[in-house]
Amino acid sequence: MAQPVRKAVIPVAGLGTRFLPATKTLPKEMLPVVDRPVVQYCVDEAFEAGIEHVVFVTGRGKVLIEDHFDYQYELDATLRERGKTAAAETLDAQTPGAGRISFTRQQKPLGLGHAVWCARDIVGDDPFAVLLPDMVMDGEPGCLKQMMDAYDDVGGNIISVQETTPDLAHKYGIVATGAQKGAAFEITGMVEKPAPGTAPSNLYINGRYILQPRIMDILSTQATGAGGEIQLTDAMLTMLKSEPFFGVSFNGRTFDCGSKFGFLEANILLALKHEDVREEVAGLLKSLDL
Numbered sequence: 001m002a003q004p005v006r007k008a009v010i011p012v013a014g015l016g017t018r019f020l021p022a023t024k025t026l027p028k029e030m031l032p033v034v035d036r037p038v039v040q041y042c043v044d045e046a047f048e049a050g051i052e053h054v055v056f057v058t059g060r061g062k063v064l065i066e067d068h069f070d071y072q073y074e075l076d077a078t079l080r081e082r083g084k085t086a087a088a089e090t091l092d093a094q095t096p097g098a099g100r101i102s103f104t105r106q107q108k109p110l111g112l113g114h115a116v117w118c119a120r121d122i123v124g125d126d127p128f129a130v131l132l133p134d135m136v137m138d139g140e141p142g143c144l145k146q147m148m149d150a151y152d153d154v155g156g157n158i159i160s161v162q163e164t165t166p167d168l169a170h171k172y173g174i175v176a177t178g179a180q181k182g183a184a185f186e187i188t189g190m191v192e193k194p195a196p197g198t199a200p201s202n203l204y205i206n207g208r209y210i211l212q213p214r215i216m217d218i219l220s221t222q223a224t225g226a227g228g229e230i231q232l233t234d235a236m237l238t239m240l241k242s243e244p245f246f247g248v249s250f251n252g253r254t255f256d257c258g259s260k261f262g263f264l265e266a267n268i269l270l271a272l273k274h275e276d277v278r279e280e281v282a283g284l285l286k287s288l289d290l
């Protein structure tokens with residue numbers, strides 16, 4: 001049986017330049033989609049999938065993320081005093097338990113691969129998940145849970161992929177695929193941000209990974225790649241030459257909240273699923289004479 005995946009790395013060190021001025025002082029991961037900060041979607045997804053410990057790789061200006069996942073004594077006391085016990089209990093349930101969350105820092109913006117490598121001492125010698133919080137997932141069960149189910153079956157390394165269009169392929173990591181194995185398929189190649197017209201398929205890596213710890217050794221000597229950054233995709237390409245590597249097609253919808261359109265799309269479509277505002281938002285959309 002595959003060794004269980006108990007830790008998840010969530011890189012949150014990146015600047016949110018696409019959302020200035022909103023992100024001048026506010027971490028981009030704290031922008032709300034309906035009523036939850038973007039970063040909370042992936043923490044909830046991780047715990048739903050059975051993750052027991054979340055490791056944030058943060059940077060300067062990101063302390064609000066630490067506070068968000070802490071117990072807020074005054075807020076809790078005030079809510080309870082005012083009889084809003086259910087709201088207080090919900091906040092409590094969403095706060096990771098004592099010792100189940102760690103923070104480390106990426107001091108310099110050297111790339112996603114470097115950010116993941118910054119978590120190596122906390123991850124240790126166990127398989128781990130990586131969740132990129134820009135990518136907000138809407139699926140039942142969540143994306144990481146779907147991958148965990150496949151991992152129980154095939155083990156090894158697993159990435160989630162979805163279809164993209166040729167005009168968007170240059171923004172992502174794109175994979176080449178091989179034979180089907182149960183709910184997963186073999187990954188035979190991958191390229192980070194391919195030049196237009198060179199993508200090996202229409203399947204892009206949508207920001208969820210289950211990786212064996214050897215990736216950290218590969219990352220420790222990984223040369224820079226696309227954009228002059230140390231890329232996780234390049235390290236995974238080395239890994240797949242000697243270890244089992246699979247892809248899972250995510251059955252659900254991915255919102256790329258790193259872009260303005262994806263962020264607005266997430267807000268509109270997830271509002272249409274939220275009991276507080278569903279009807280009003282649907283009414284508003286119907287009333288628009290576009």
Ligand code: G1P
Nearest residue numbers: 112135172173204205206207233
């Ligand atoms: C990163 C990964 C890329 C992946 C993307 C998903 O790119 O390097 O392979 O497709 O996330 O969001 P970034 O968005 O950091 O440029």
